[in-house]
Amino acid sequence: MEVKALEENGFSVFQVTGEINISTSPELRKAFEKQSSKKVVVDLEKVTYIDSSGLATLVEMLKKTKAQGGSLGLAGMTDKVKSLFEITKLDKLFSIYSSRAQALTQV
Amino acid sequence: MSDKEIVISVRNLTRNFGERRILNGINLEICQGETLVIMGGSGCGKSTLLRHLIGSMKPDSGEVWMFGQDIAKANEDELDQIRKKFGMLFQSGALFDSMTVGENIALPLREHAKLDEDIISIIIKMKLELVGLRGFENLMPSQLSGGMKKRVGLARALVMDPKIIFYDEPTAGLDPVMTGVVDKLTIDLTRKLNITSVVVTHDMGSVFRIADRIVMLHQGNVLQIGTPDEIKHSKNPIIQQFITGAAEGPISFMQTGDNYLEHLTSKIKE
Ligand SMILES: Nc1ncnc2c1ncn2[C@@H]1O[C@H](COP(=O)(O)OP(=O)(O)OP(=O)(O)O)[C@@H](O)[C@H]1O
Ligand SMILES: [Mg+2]
Secondary structure, X not given: XXXXXXXXXXXXXXXXXXXXXXXXXXXXXXXHHOOOOOEEEEEEEEEEEEOHHHHHHXXXXXXXXXXXXXXXXXXXXXXXXXXXXXXXXXXXXXXXXXXXXXXXXXX | OOOXXXXXXXXXXXXXXXXXXEEEEEEEEEEOOXXXXXXXXXXXXXXXXXXXHOOOOOOOEEEEEEOOEEHHHOOHHHHHHHHOOEEEEOOXXXXXXXXXXXXXXXXXXXXXXXXXXXXXXXXXXXXXXXXXXXXXXXXXXXXXXXXXXHHHHHHHHHOOOOOEEEEEOOOOOOXXXXXXXXXXXXXXXXXXXXXXXXXXXXXXXXXXXXXXXXXXXXXXXXXXXEOHHHXXXXXXXXXXXXXXXXXXXXXXXXXXXXXXXHHHHOOOOO
């Protein structure tokens, strides 16, 4: 897994590539802790798989962003990744956008 | 199934307990992403077969191939590595009575990974949600009903996101609605995540809801293996008696025979 943290139109964008799993999710968590923007987009387009620790990390990021009065959107997930959210009903918690561009106008 | 990758291959598996031969040369192949149901009379060796599949029992002879390795010959270190990749729901639930529900679920996570406690807590709650037990993380197993313990066992089996899950009677003791919830979860995990499920169950409703293939064990052997349709229309009288639940038939539970009187009056060994 690789995480790139970018600034785009006042958003904090996290572009993740690869598998978010039990050994890599702490890295995403660390990257998120370094930012302070109230508008966050996590670009999951290049993510192949997310395990429970990855989902939990995203849940925590959502909670922390909301606690500061901000908002967090997930963008570009593949069907397979989407079904991981659906089974755990997390698709109901997150704002999910088809692409990063769409997320950047709507989050 | 022939086009699918085989993830578990059982070859000539034999196991005796004392004088009794329980598994008598089982051959079985399990494919990636299928739900295979194992059926058979009580005491015929279903749980014993599962224990051999997960490597907690060693066969007298035969092989169990999983993840490119013969589990039957793996040592404890190798088994430890393999155990990370599958989940097991035991017939009894097998929870630790001295730990809370949450601690029980987190056990495999704490053993195999270094995650922040906040993340572990979210994972515990996500898994409890899956099995319909939101808010039960701080109870002790002794404070739960049998069906609830079963579901906590299932949450624990799922905590490492295994690719293969073994279930020993997951719906025994559950009410019809919870049976439906657990069945749907099994189906979702297979259909949506391509997880392989091996399920021992006596619940005929569940069997025909979840199975891609069914294997019927009888007297230590595979009697028949086939799709739900093939099993439903099987001409084998033992299978027909089993799925219809008829008391009379080739499977005899009334063992009255010539020596019944002798048997009743013989001394039980000390
Ligand atoms: N550890 C053991 N030592 C001796 N005999 C055993 C042991 N475990 C199982 N058996 C015997 O092996 C046979 C199969 O037991 P097993 O628990 O596998 O049956 P099962 O098919 O799972 O039955 P059920 O449907 O009632 O759960 C039984 O006759 C049992 O007495
Ligand atoms: Mg059993």
